[in-house]
Amino acid sequence: MAVPKVAPFYGNAPFILETGDLTSAIASGLLRPNVFVQQTDRNLENYGIAYSRKDNIGIETHGSQKAIQTRCKEFAKSRGFQLKVAGFSSKHGGGNAKYVCKKLNGQQFFDKEADQGAISCPFFFNVSGVAGEWKVIRANFCHNHLKNVGFSGRPVAEGTIARPDKDLRNTTQQVDEMIRLVRSEMLNKYEGKTDRMTGAAIAKFLLGKGISTGSVWKFEKNFDGTFQRAGFIPSIGIRVARAGRRLFAVDGAHLKGEMNNYGVYLVATVKDYDNHILPFAFSLVPTENYDHW
Structure with missing residues (x-):
């Protein structure tokens, strides 16, 4: 018996859509300037979503799934968050994959009342490949949390006091x-x-x-x-x-x-x-x- 698929939970707080993310996506070749992205009404279901009838929403195609995945991850890193692979299938040099925003240790979601173990971020890239040509066919550029979580400045010089394996996250400061x-x-x-x-x-x-x-x-x-x-x-x-x-x-x-x-x-x-x-x-x-x- 197949296990029913659980719908993702994003919390009840409004999402944010940063113009800088869209600008950076265009500069990275992952979004064409003429692809419509709803940016004005956060109550609409397509808020922050880029889609062009399964056409490539990006400027170029990529020669492999690994190449397009690397490009997407570089974009995310430049904008203060990380991606993980949520799904992948391949067949005859093509296939489909989905990259979503990775939940980091100490991440602060806007919905403080939500179950922090169940909530996830709505951001994603859907990519598709045919005959070795991979493209981005859909993306959601919204987030429901603060970005740049877990980024810490290491000292420029070595010290005598050992640092912890995992840097402290200042997630509760007032x-x-x-x-x-x-x-x-x-x-x-x-x-x-x-x-x-x-x-x-x-x-x-x-x-x-x-x-x-x-x-x-x-x-x-x-x-x-x-x-x-x-x-x-x-x-x-x-x-x-x-x-x-x-x-x-x-x-x-x-x-x-x-x-x-x-x-x-x-x-x-x-x-x-x-x-x-x-x-x-x-x-x-x-x-x-x-x-x-």
């Missing part, structure tokens, strides 16, 4: 909470002065609060060794910025009371697809001016 801790607790320990506060000190402080930053930070000094400025972007902030609507904003806030004499707090934010304002980077500078921004 950027607002990190900002609150630095402003309300860390600055007090430094008497409100930023001249001794470094990026390493910020990371150490947050680690003591149970937050593993895995962050990007930079600390600059003046020629005489005094503090100039420090910038801090948590790893989740990078993913938030990439998944947002490319509507960025910056703002500055003076520190309270006596601390106002020692620095200015700068914040960079991005707007998501539900019009939420999300902070993703912040810095401490002595004065608010164009150069520090």
Whole structure:
């Protein structure tokens, strides 16, 4: 008795379709510029889907299934996600294959209430080959999760402390909470002065609060060794910025009371697809001016 096929579950949150993915697909030869892709109404079933009556939606054909698979995987990697083979059949130099978005360790889906073990991503490439000529016949460019998950920066120099086999994923960081801790607790320990506060000190402080930053930070000094400025972007902030609507904003806030004499707090934010304002980077500078921004 055949086992009934289970329909994929994508959750109930709206999908996202990034213009950058379509542009990159065209540049990779996987999508012709004149192939229609529904981009305006997320309620339509064909939202994000590219199809041309089983014709090649790409610019060119490929000489083997391996060649077209490699091209698709290179595209995915360049856009911050990975593919896996979900189905493959071959016959007389041709066949069919389907490549879908691979679920990575620590992936954050937009539907927080969904069963994380059952949910999957709607993105796929359907490819077909006849007589050694392979083409993309259908694709769904939508995602239902943050991309660039699991990407981590390895140190540029070898250290003496062994790193884990699998890098930590910062999947549960709350950027607002990190900002609150630095402003309300860390600055007090430094008497409100930023001249001794470094990026390493910020990371150490947050680690003591149970937050593993895995962050990007930079600390600059003046020629005489005094503090100039420090910038801090948590790893989740990078993913938030990439998944947002490319509507960025910056703002500055003076520190309270006596601390106002020692620095200015700068914040960079991005707007998501539900019009939420999300902070993703912040810095401490002595004065608010164009150069520090």
